[in-house]
């Protein structure tokens with residue numbers, strides 16, 4: 001390794017504190033200069049949101065809430081995928097107990113991220129379908145690298161995005177755009193997403209995306225943190241409360257829906273298509 005690279009790694013290690021261990025599917029790194037935490041998803045190959053990744057995401061969000069970070073940037077360790085969304089294997093021919101725990105964990109993770117008291121931003125450094133888009137739109141700001149896609153494509157899989165997925169989407173897009181895109185299951189390219197307002201900025205690399213997220217979080221430097229976070233909570237309270245009130249019904253609805261033979265058949269065909277595509281590559 002070149003000496004300069006070694007020196008830069010040593011310097012980086014000195015100015016950043018790794019808060020989580022590498023055994024987890026997420027890592028949290030707090031930059032000592034900015035006080036901003038970067039939460040990185042690391043579940044190869046596609047950051048499919050399974051029960052364990054969702055558990056780690058939730059505990060990492062809690063960790064950032066608890067360690068007085070000035071903000072949270074969500075990103076991925078993959079060079080081409082932010083997150084492929086929910087791990088379809090959790091929903092296809094599911095285990096009865098595990099699928100309950102899975103959906104309950106997804107609810108908890110969304111409540112924690114969408115309701116986070118710290119400023120949140122997503123550095124979207126790869127494709128971001130469905131649950132990936134849910135994570136990104138749960139943050140307050142999005143910066144995306146070109147040549148990738150983002151959107152809620154559920155209808156393309158023959159499934160329906162629950163109300164709280166729509167709430168995140170609607171916190172970013174006007175109702176007319178959101179409704180049309182959801183009905184179509186539309187995936188937006190980075191450029192299209194910028195034009196419609198689904199993302200806030202583009203960046204040429206993950207590093208630049210993170211820098212732009214840091215700049216966004218920096219815009220709150222002179223704002224009273226309590227006033228900022230209470231204002232954010234007020235904007236989001238109705239969406240959060242709705243899921244809190246309906247958590248059990250939402251779970252039962254999901255279980256009923258996902259166990260329908262037609263839905264299982266559709267998920268099986270979709271998975272098969274993904275696997276065939278992967279083999280061809």
Ligand SMILES: CC/C=C\C/C=C\CCC/C=C/CC(=O)SCCNC(=O)CCNC(=O)[C@H](O)C(C)(C)COP(=O)(O)OP(=O)(O)OC[C@H]1O[C@@H](n2cnc3c(N)ncnc32)[C@H](O)[C@@H]1OP(=O)(O)O
Pocket residue numbers: 045046048080081083084085086087088089127129130131132153154157159160161162253254257258271274275276277278279281
């Ligand atoms: C009234 C309503 C009430 C309740 C509603 C009920 C239920 C519905 C709610 C459920 C909501 C679901 C939201 C979701 O998130 S569903 C998941 C949607 N995700 C996708 O459609 C993404 C699919 N994947 C892709 O498009 C591509 O993989 C991707 C662009 C992300 C990456 O492409 P790349 O070419 O880089 O990789 P691949 O070769 O395609 O994939 C590599 C391996 O990974 C597997 N894979 C990919 N995505 C998933 C996934 N989401 N889950 C599981 N596995 C996935 C893929 O099969 C390859 O596997 P191998 O062949 O290597 O084994």
